[in-house]
Amino acid sequence: MRLPVVVGVDGSEGSLRALDWAAAEAARSRRPLRVVHASLWEHYEGLRPTADTGRPAEQILAEHLVASARDRAQDLRPEVSVVADVQPEDPVAALVRESHEAALVVLGSRGRGRIAGMLLGSVGLALAGRSHCPVVVIPAVQPRTPAEPGRVVVGISDATSPSAAAVFALAQAASRHGELTAVRAWRRPAHELLSHPPFPGAPASPHRRQAEEHLEEVLKALKAPQPQEGDESGTVIHRSVARGPAHQVLIEAAEDAELLVVGARRSSGWHGLQLGPVNHAVLHYAPCPVAVVPDTYHG
Known part of the structure; x- marks a missing residue:
């Protein structure tokens, strides 16, 4: 069963x-x-x-x-x-x-x-x-922005391989016959902001390029789940690389989503998970249902 x-x-x-x-x-x-x-x-x-x-x-x-x-x-x-x-x-x-x-x-x-x-x-x-x-x-209240049917958002961490959260999110998007938006946040180090403030028309930051390359590397290794019988369509995956704190980037990306997915790491020497600032922020403020997926989860 x-x-x-x-x-x-x-x-x-x-x-x-x-x-x-x-x-x-x-x-x-x-x-x-x-x-x-x-x-x-x-x-x-x-x-x-x-x-x-x-x-x-x-x-x-x-x-x-x-x-x-x-x-x-x-x-x-x-x-x-x-x-x-x-x-x-x-x-x-x-x-x-x-x-x-x-x-x-x-x-x-x-x-x-x-x-x-x-x-x-x-x-x-x-x-x-x-x-x-x-x-x-x-969420206890209906979101102000209607959800786009089938849209699932997942945060991509620093790990070089697909996390359990990414695998779960892709399966959720597939079961909804929807689309997955994989989000990677990046930030410019504070010392660079002080010594080299950004200006209009400046070339893309190397930190942004690294975030884009990392996102592509993870998504190449992310395998789509087997489609259900009679479903020949694949799940479309969108890429989103945005500058800012990860929690803020994810909350904004989930504005019209059906589900926001984030991961949580199992703590060594303790039976619980490490719920960091990103987990706490999205659980409190995300405009849609939030799934927290342990990194040890295999489906």
Whole structure:
């Protein structure tokens, strides 16, 4: 059986957006969908059931929540096999465990309670740093700019070979019958700016040329996934080399994208991932769903 798409739900509006996205992804990738709600039975909003069932009232509410989420996903995508599960434990621990046997884990960028006002909830940030498979974080609000159908953006790192993020991004673009934009950011060293300030009409910077050459080298080694039966079209890959901080370049490039993909490195001597400034910035401010792909992920 193919690994499922796992989505974490908590009843918030953000988690419903994540559920809808995950259901569409499961249908597109022909995978089952697994709906998970995890809680330490903390206080829930609203009235509690009064019937004596021998089970905690919070558990009953949680079961109603995932049943409603399962029905919603099944109504949206009848062709997808959907299962739902309630787990009485910390949400991060539960979803990290789920990530061992998942194609990807999806969740909304905001949660319930006191963290609801944050652009990125603590569960999303913690999961992105510990997951064993790609994590997709869905913005809590609809983007202002409509997405161009099938457009996927990926950041290209300093590595000389295609990263797991690049491979994942290409597969995502192919499954959408869309296009991939590979983005490489570059910056002029500060000492050069002071001694040789740029002027209009100046020749291309050697740093830009190096970025262009590096991007070409990586993309030549990036192999397109096998097309699905009946699909003879290839995935078009666009190149984008832009000057500026990597996080800013990626956020601007993702303005009308369906998905922005970035990588994360596994830390030596620790079980988590290194979420650097670029990861944090795009998770907080990107205008579209963001996928964080561990460098150890093989699909």
